Amino acid sequence: MSVTFELQADPRSDLGKGASRRLRRAGKVPAILYGGSQEPVPLSLDQMDLINQMKNEAIYSHVLTLKIGDRTESAVLRDIQRHPFKPTLVHLDFLRVSADRKLRAHIPLHFLNEETCKGVKQQGGVISRTLIEVEISCLPKDLPEFIAIDLADLSVGENIHLSQIALPPGVELVAHTAADSEHDAIVVSVHHGHGEEPASEEEVVES
Secondary structure: OOOOOEEEEEEOOOOOHHHHHHHHHOOEEEEEEEOOOOOOEEEEEEHHHHHHHOOOHHHHHOOEEEEEOOEEEEEEEEEEEEOOOOOOEEEEEEEEOOOOOOEEEEEEEEEEOOOOOHHHHOOOEEEEEOOOEEEEEEOHHHOOOOEEEEOOOOOOOOEEEHHHOOOOOOOEEOOOOOOOHHHOOEEEEEEEOOOOOOOOHHHHHHO
């Protein structure tokens, strides 16, 4: 992981909905750090700093360094609550991580070669993404920034399932195991565009 993220956080003792509203009016975001064998710690972070750092999608899939006073904590973003119509953050959940303990995280999917995909470029199909992220389990050192899926050879009518994703070493999918085909969801597929009929064999030969 080449990118690092450091977030300045302050402990807070004033709790409750009223206290949270006052924090937000002051440009702060209430948060909680929990997990491990330690007690949960209520925190506050700077709204603008968070918004700027979250412009990089890698922040959602990296182990972050929380600077709390004179100490630091390693954590991942577990949950984000956003305002329903304002571009602001309402609350954050951070989960502590330990180097020797597996963690769960939602990792974005990056689809490669969409424009040159066989089903799109040669067969006039349309790509349909069912999932844009997956939940994985791994040690912090193995946490990937994203998972790439190559669509170059995907034809019209074909799908890529969870079980077909090439995972980095040490990474496992939470929603699918080899013995659990029931949850082997479709991740992405290529289908004919609306109103288009599949070409007949004669049309394929003539073309």
